[in-house]
Amino acid sequence: MYPLKYHKPAALADAIAALGAGEEAKVLAGGQTLLATMKQHLAAPTDLVDIRGLSLSGISAAGGDVTVGATTTHAEVAASGEVHPAVAVLAAGIGDPLVRNMGTIGGSIANNDPAADYPAAVLGMGATVVTNTREIAADDYFGGLFTTALEEGEIITAVRFPNVERAGYAKFKQPASRFCLVGVFVAKTADGARVAVTGAGEDGVFRHEGLEAALSANWSPEAVEAVTVSPDGLMSDIHGDAEYRANLIKVMARRAVAVS
Amino acid sequence: MTEVTMTVNGRKVRRDVPDETLLSEFLRESLRLTGTHVGCDTTQCGACVVHVNGAAVKSCSALAVALDGAEVTTIEGLAPNGELHPMQKAFNDNHGLQCGFCTPGMIMTSVDMVEKAKAAGKTLTEAEIRHGLEGNICRCTGYHNIVKAVAQAAQEM
Numbered sequence: 001m002y003p004l005k006y007h008k009p010a011a012l013a014d015a016i017a018a019l020g021a022g023e024e025a026k027v028l029a030g031g032q033t034l035l036a037t038m039k040q041h042l043a044a045p046t047d048l049v050d051i052r053g054l055s056l057s058g059i060s061a062a063g064g065d066v067t068v069g070a071t072t073t074h075a076e077v078a079a080s081g082e083v084h085p086a087v088a089v090l091a092a093g094i095g096d097p098l099v100r101n102m103g104t105i106g107g108s109i110a111n112n113d114p115a116a117d118y119p120a121a122v123l124g125m126g127a128t129v130v131t132n133t134r135e136i137a138a139d140d141y142f143g144g145l146f147t148t149a150l151e152e153g154e155i156i157t158a159v160r161f162p163n164v165e166r167a168g169y170a171k172f173k174q175p176a177s178r179f180c181l182v183g184v185f186v187a188k189t190a191d192g193a194r195v196a197v198t199g200a201g202e203d204g205v206f207r208h209e210g211l212e213a214a215l216s217a218n219w220s221p222e223a224v225e226a227v228t229v230s231p232d233g234l235m236s237d238i239h240g241d242a243e244y245r246a247n248l249i250k251v252m253a254r255r256a257v258a259v260s
Numbered sequence: 261m262t263e264v265t266m267t268v269n270g271r272k273v274r275r276d277v278p279d280e281t282l283l284s285e286f287l288r289e290s291l292r293l294t295g296t297h298v299g300c301d302t303t304q305c306g307a308c309v310v311h312v313n314g315a316a317v318k319s320c321s322a323l324a325v326a327l328d329g330a331e332v333t334t335i336e337g338l339a340p341n342g343e344l345h346p347m348q349k350a351f352n353d354n355h356g357l358q359c360g361f362c363t364p365g366m367i368m369t370s371v372d373m374v375e376k377a378k379a380a381g382k383t384l385t386e387a388e389i390r391h392g393l394e395g396n397i398c399r400c401t402g403y404h405n406i407v408k409a410v411a412q413a414a415q416e417m
C-alpha cells in the first residue's frame with residue numbers, strides 16, 4: 001500500500017473538514033472494497049477518514065420506517081429483527097462471513113458496484129439515502145457503474161427503508177466471487193410493485209417496468225411468465241451473456257415473489 | 261507513524277507503525293506472529309483470518325491504526341499452553357489439511373462459526389458449515405475433511 005494519513009474523527013463536522021483538507025481524501029468504512037482496491041494500487045488516496053467513530057451504526061424503527069445507520073455491518077443487518085426479512089436475507093448472502101463482519105451498508109451503496117446486493121434492496125424498497133446535507137430518494141440516487149448522486153465530500157449517514165406490504169429477494173451467485181450474476185428484489189407497495197435488478201445492467205442496478213406492471217396487476221410468481229425481458233442493455237461477460245442474464249432475471253423474479 | 265496499542269492473544273502490545281500498515285502486516289512483521297498467513301491480494305482467500313473483538317475478519321483488509329485498543333486473537337492464541345484447541349485437534353483427527361497454508365484461517369473462521377452457533381443454541385448442519393466457510397479457500401483438500409473436522413469440533417467445544 002502507498003503511504004497515507006489516517007484520521008478517525010469523533011464528530012461529523014470534523015470528518016467533513018478532514019475530507020476537504022486532504023489532497024485526495026476518501027471515506028473509510030468497512031474497508032472491504034476500498035482497502036482491497038488500494039492493495040492492488042487501483043486507488044491511492046492520500047488521506048483516509050474513518051467514519052466508524054461517528055456513531056453512525058445501528059438500526060431503529062419509527063413510524064413504520066426502519067433506519068439503518070451507514071456503518072452498520074452486513075452481519076448486523078442479517079441478524080436484525082427490525083429490518084424487513086428480505087433485507088436481512090439479502091445482507092446474509094453478501095460475500096462471506098468475514099466480509100459481512102466488516103462491510104457496511106453505506107460503503108456498499110456509496111460504491112454502487114453493478115453486481116452488489118444492497119443497491120437492489122435500496123431501489124426495490126424505494127428507500128431514502130440520508131447524507132450529511134440532504135435526503136436522496138433511491139430513484140434519484142443510483143447513476144451508472146460505480147456512480148451515484150453523492151457529491152465530493154458528502155457522507156451517507158443512514159438509509160431509511162419504508163414499510164412495504166411484501167418483499168422478497170433472490171440472487172444467482174457468481175460462484176467464485178459470490179457477487180450477483182443476477183439479483184432481483186421485489187416489493188409490493190401501496191403504489192404498486194417495484195422490481196429492482198442488480199448484476200445484469202450495463203449501467204448498474206435498474207427497475208424493470210414490464211415486471212412491475214405484471215406484478216402490480218397480479219402479485220404471483222406466475223405473473224412473471226408472460227413478461228418479456230429484453231437482453232438489450234444487459235451485460236455480457238465470461239460468466240454469462242446478455243440472453244442468459246435476461247432469462248435469469250425472470251427466474252430470480254419468480255423466486256423473489258415466491259419467497260415474499 | 262502512529263502508536264497502536266492492542267491486546268493480542270491476551271498480551272498488551274504497543275508499536276509505532278505507518279498508517280497504511282495492514283493488521284496482517286502488524287501481526288506478522290511487527291509482532292512476528294507468522295501463523296497468520298497472507299494468500300492473496302484481493303481479500304478473497306481467508307488465509308489471514310483472525311478474531312477482532314470477538315468477530316472473525318480478514319486481517320489483510322483492516323488497518324492496524326484503525327484497531328487501536330482492540331482485542332485480537334490469532335492462531336497462536338488458540339493453544340497458549342501447547343495443548344491443541346478442540347478445532348485444531350479435529351483438523352488433525354480428520355485429515356482436514358494437506359499443505360496447511362489455509363489452515364490458520366480455516367480454524368479461526370471455524371472457531372468463530374461454532375462459538376456463534378453455540379451462543380445461539382444451534383447445532384450446525386453440514387450446509388451451514390459449508391456456507392460459513394465460503395470466505396476460506398483451500399486448494400488442497402477438497403473441503404470435505406475440513407467440514408467433517410468442524411462438525412467434530414462443534415461436538416467437543
Ligand SMILES: Cc1cc2nc3c(=O)[nH]c(=O)nc-3n(C[C@H](O)[C@H](O)[C@H](O)COP(=O)(O)OP(=O)(O)OC[C@H]3O[C@@H](n4cnc5c(N)ncnc54)[C@H](O)[C@@H]3O)c2cc1C
Nearest residue numbers: 029030031032033034095103104106107110116117156178
Ligand atoms: C471477497 C468479497 C466478496 C464480496 N461479495 C459481495 C457480494 O456478494 N455482494 C455485495 O454486495 N458486496 C460484496 N462485497 C463487497 C462488500 O459488500 C463491501 O463491504 C462493500 O461493497 C463496501 O462496504 P465497506 O463498508 O467495506 O466500504 P469501504 O470499502 O470502506 O468503502 C467503499 C467506498 O465507499 C465509500 N464510502 C464508504 N462509506 C461511505 C459513506 N458512509 N458515505 C460516503 N462514502 C462512503 C468509500 O470512500 C469507498 O469509496 C464483497 C467484498 C469482498 C472482499
Ligand code: FES
Nearest residue numbers: 299305306308320
Ligand atoms: S490474505 Fe487473502 S483474504 Fe486476506
Ligand code: FES
Nearest residue numbers: 358360398399400
Ligand atoms: S491445505 Fe493446502 S490450501 Fe488448504
